[in-house]
Amino acid sequence: MSYNTENIRNVALAGHAGTGKTTLFEALLQAGGLIQNLGSIERGTTQSDTDAQEKARGHSIDSCIAGIDHGDSHINLVDTAGYADFRGGTLSAFSAVETVAIVVNAANGIEHGTRRMMERAKERGLARLLVINKIDTEVVDLSALVDALREEFGQECLPINLPADNAGRVLDCFFHRDGKTDFSSLADAHQQILDQVVEINETTMGDYLDKGEDALTPQQLHDAFEQCLREGHLVPICFASSRTGAGVRELLDVFDRLLPNPAEANPPPFRNGDNVQIAVDPNPASHVVADVFKVINDPFVGKLGVFRVWQGTIRRDSQLYIDDNRKAFKVGHLFRLNGKSHVEIEQAIPGDIAAVAKVDDLHFDAVLHDSHDEDSIHLEPVHFPQPMFGLALQPKHKGQEQKLSQALTRLTEEDPCFRMEHHKELNETVIRGLSDLHLKIVLERMKDRYGVEVVTHPPRIAYRETIAGSAEGHHRHKKQTGGAGQFGEVFLRVDPLERGAGFEFVDAIKGGVIPGQFLPAIEKGVRQAMENGAVAGYPLQDLRVTVFDGKYHPVDSKEVAFVSAGKKAFLDAISKAHPIVLEPIVDVEVSIPEDNVGDVTGGLAGKRARIMGTDAKRGGELVIKAQAPLAELTDYPTELKAMTGGQGRYSLDLSHYEPVPPPVQRQLSDAWKPKLEED
Incomplete structure (x- = not known):
C-alpha cells in the first residue's frame, strides 16, 4: 500500500501485565492481513515475544513493532511489556506514537499498570483509548467495569462500541445506532458520546443544535472526535476478545477512521539548544528530523536504531548526521519492522517508524538530521523511573573483563532503565535496574547472547551527604621546594540548599585578591572533595559554596596550589557545618x-x-x-x-x-x- 503522512496511525498497546496485549497484538496483525495464523504464547510462536527469556516466561520484556494496512490507513502498532520491571521499553515507545491504547482485563478490572499508563500517556499529551479485552470471560459485569473506569479516570471515558450476543460481536455506537445489546441501550450510548464530541467545537455544536444530528457530516464528526482525543476531552472505550476475535476488526476500524494522524496530533515537545520549545514540520520535503527511541543489537544485521520520522524523508543511501556530530553516515539499509521480520524499504516519510542498520554511533534518544540547521534540537525526554536495584558483579572466569564490558555496553544501549557504574575507589562494577527480575533478565541475556557469566553480591547503597548548617572554611597552601614554590589561600563559605537542588559555586571575590584564572581550580578542588565525601565517603550534594576572600603570589601561585587550597578549605567548612548522611x-x-x-x-x-x-x-x-x-x-x-x-x-x-x-x-x-x- 502506498500512503502519505495523513494515512499513518501510530498506536502503542500498553497496560498491566496479563491483560492480553500480546494476544491482542497477534489478533490485530491477523485481522490486518500481516500474518495468516495466530501465534501462541505457550508455544513461543508470537510475533512479539521472540527473545529466549520472553518465550521461557510467557510474557513480553521488550516492545515489538509491526505495520499493517487497514482501510485507508497504514497502522504502526507497538506491543509493549506490562510488567513494571520492564517499563523502559514501554515508556520509550510513547515518544514515537500519537495514541496509547491501554488494555484492561475484563476480569481483573483497573490495576496498577492501568493507572500508571493512563497517567504517563496524559503527561505526554497523547490521545488515549481504553480497550476492555477478554470480554468472553465468564461472570464479568462489563457495565460495572465501565462505571469503575469512568469513576477512576473521569466522565470523559465513554464506550464507542458495545458487546452484543453474549460478547460474540461488538456493535458500533458512534456512527451507527441499530442493534441490541444485553449491556446497555445502543442509542443511549450513541447519544452520550455524540454529546461529548460535538461540544468541543462551536461550529459543530451550532450545526447540531440548529439542524440535528443528520446535518453533521462524517468529516465534521471526525474532526471534532480527533480534537476531543487531542485535548483529553474524550477517552473512548472499546471492547474486544483477542481469543475469539470479537471486536478486533472493529478496533482496527476505530484506529483507521477516528484516531489522529501525525499531522493532527499534539505537537511533539522538541527543544533547541536554548531549551526553548520549537515546532517540527510534518512535511516530506523539509529537512530530516527523526528520533531514535529503540536500539536493538541484532545478531544478523548488527546494531539497529529504530526511529520515528518527524519531518522530511529518509531515503536509502542518503547521508544523515547524529545529534551535533559533524561526521555523516550513509543509510545503507533502511528497514520497516514487522514483528519478527525486517522488511527493507526505500524511504520513510513523516510519521513513519523505521530502522537503520550497522551504525555504531547510534544511541537511544539520538536525533537524526540531514542539515546542521537542525543539529541542536532534541526531543524532550520521557521521564523514566530511576533504576534503584543494584548488583555488584565481576566475571566468573578470569580474562573476560573486556568481554563483560562490551556486553554491558550493548545491554545498556537497549534499555533506558538499565545503568552500569564503575566505582574507582572500590574497583567495583555495579549494574542497576528497576527490580531484581529486571537484573535477572539482564544477567541471563549476558550469558545467552555474549557468553559471559558473572558472580554477584549486593553493592553499596547510593547514600549521599549534605550539610545542615552554614560555616566558613580557610586553608593556605604553601610549598617551597628550592625552586619555584606553590602558594594559594582560600576563604569560602558553605550553605545548605533544598533537597534535590544539587550544587552551586559562587564567585564573591572582590578587589582581585584571587585572579579569575584560579577560580576554576578552586571549584575543581571543591568538586574533588565532594566526590569523596566528608562523613562516610559518599558524594556531597545540595549545597552552595561561596568563595569570598583569599590571597595569591604573583610568582608561586599555580593552579595546583588553588586546587589543594580549595579542597581543604571546603573540608574545613564542611566539618563545622553539621554534615549529615x-x-x-x-x-x-x-x-x-x-x-x-x-x-x-x-x-x-x-x-x-x-x-x-x-x-x-x-x-x-x-x-x-x-x-x-x-x-x-x-x-x-x-x-x-x-x-x-x-x-x-x-x-x-x-x-x-x-x-x-x-x-x-x-x-x-x-x-x-x-x-x-x-x-
Missing part, C-alpha cells in the same frame, strides 16, 4: 491478596517504612502504598514471596533523599574511617 527513600507499591495485609504491613513497618494508604481492587487484591529506605529492602523480594506464597508483586520509584537516623550515620562513619586513615 542522606539515604534514598523510595515509593513502594505492593499488590497482595487481602489475606496477607497484616503480615505485609507489619513487615514494612519493621523496615522503617511509612504506610501512605491502601487501595482495594477487584478480585480480592489490595495495593499498599508506602515510603521506605532503599537500604531496608535488599532482601524484600524473597520476604514478600514467602509472606504471600509467591502472589505478591511490588514496584519501586525513587522519591527523595532524607537524613539517616543517628545510629545509622555513626555506623556508616565508623565503617569509613579505617579506609580514610589507610588512604
Whole structure:
C-alpha cells in the first residue's frame, strides 16, 4: 500500500501485565492481513515475544513493532511489556506514537499498570483509548467495569462500541445506532458520546443544535472526535476478545477512521539548544528530523536504531548526521519492522517508524538530521523511573573483563532503565535496574547472547551527604621546594540548599585578591572533595559554596596550589557545618491478596517504612502504598514471596533523599574511617 503522512496511525498497546496485549497484538496483525495464523504464547510462536527469556516466561520484556494496512490507513502498532520491571521499553515507545491504547482485563478490572499508563500517556499529551479485552470471560459485569473506569479516570471515558450476543460481536455506537445489546441501550450510548464530541467545537455544536444530528457530516464528526482525543476531552472505550476475535476488526476500524494522524496530533515537545520549545514540520520535503527511541543489537544485521520520522524523508543511501556530530553516515539499509521480520524499504516519510542498520554511533534518544540547521534540537525526554536495584558483579572466569564490558555496553544501549557504574575507589562494577527480575533478565541475556557469566553480591547503597548548617572554611597552601614554590589561600563559605537542588559555586571575590584564572581550580578542588565525601565517603550534594576572600603570589601561585587550597578549605567548612548522611527513600507499591495485609504491613513497618494508604481492587487484591529506605529492602523480594506464597508483586520509584537516623550515620562513619586513615 502506498500512503502519505495523513494515512499513518501510530498506536502503542500498553497496560498491566496479563491483560492480553500480546494476544491482542497477534489478533490485530491477523485481522490486518500481516500474518495468516495466530501465534501462541505457550508455544513461543508470537510475533512479539521472540527473545529466549520472553518465550521461557510467557510474557513480553521488550516492545515489538509491526505495520499493517487497514482501510485507508497504514497502522504502526507497538506491543509493549506490562510488567513494571520492564517499563523502559514501554515508556520509550510513547515518544514515537500519537495514541496509547491501554488494555484492561475484563476480569481483573483497573490495576496498577492501568493507572500508571493512563497517567504517563496524559503527561505526554497523547490521545488515549481504553480497550476492555477478554470480554468472553465468564461472570464479568462489563457495565460495572465501565462505571469503575469512568469513576477512576473521569466522565470523559465513554464506550464507542458495545458487546452484543453474549460478547460474540461488538456493535458500533458512534456512527451507527441499530442493534441490541444485553449491556446497555445502543442509542443511549450513541447519544452520550455524540454529546461529548460535538461540544468541543462551536461550529459543530451550532450545526447540531440548529439542524440535528443528520446535518453533521462524517468529516465534521471526525474532526471534532480527533480534537476531543487531542485535548483529553474524550477517552473512548472499546471492547474486544483477542481469543475469539470479537471486536478486533472493529478496533482496527476505530484506529483507521477516528484516531489522529501525525499531522493532527499534539505537537511533539522538541527543544533547541536554548531549551526553548520549537515546532517540527510534518512535511516530506523539509529537512530530516527523526528520533531514535529503540536500539536493538541484532545478531544478523548488527546494531539497529529504530526511529520515528518527524519531518522530511529518509531515503536509502542518503547521508544523515547524529545529534551535533559533524561526521555523516550513509543509510545503507533502511528497514520497516514487522514483528519478527525486517522488511527493507526505500524511504520513510513523516510519521513513519523505521530502522537503520550497522551504525555504531547510534544511541537511544539520538536525533537524526540531514542539515546542521537542525543539529541542536532534541526531543524532550520521557521521564523514566530511576533504576534503584543494584548488583555488584565481576566475571566468573578470569580474562573476560573486556568481554563483560562490551556486553554491558550493548545491554545498556537497549534499555533506558538499565545503568552500569564503575566505582574507582572500590574497583567495583555495579549494574542497576528497576527490580531484581529486571537484573535477572539482564544477567541471563549476558550469558545467552555474549557468553559471559558473572558472580554477584549486593553493592553499596547510593547514600549521599549534605550539610545542615552554614560555616566558613580557610586553608593556605604553601610549598617551597628550592625552586619555584606553590602558594594559594582560600576563604569560602558553605550553605545548605533544598533537597534535590544539587550544587552551586559562587564567585564573591572582590578587589582581585584571587585572579579569575584560579577560580576554576578552586571549584575543581571543591568538586574533588565532594566526590569523596566528608562523613562516610559518599558524594556531597545540595549545597552552595561561596568563595569570598583569599590571597595569591604573583610568582608561586599555580593552579595546583588553588586546587589543594580549595579542597581543604571546603573540608574545613564542611566539618563545622553539621554534615549529615542522606539515604534514598523510595515509593513502594505492593499488590497482595487481602489475606496477607497484616503480615505485609507489619513487615514494612519493621523496615522503617511509612504506610501512605491502601487501595482495594477487584478480585480480592489490595495495593499498599508506602515510603521506605532503599537500604531496608535488599532482601524484600524473597520476604514478600514467602509472606504471600509467591502472589505478591511490588514496584519501586525513587522519591527523595532524607537524613539517616543517628545510629545509622555513626555506623556508616565508623565503617569509613579505617579506609580514610589507610588512604
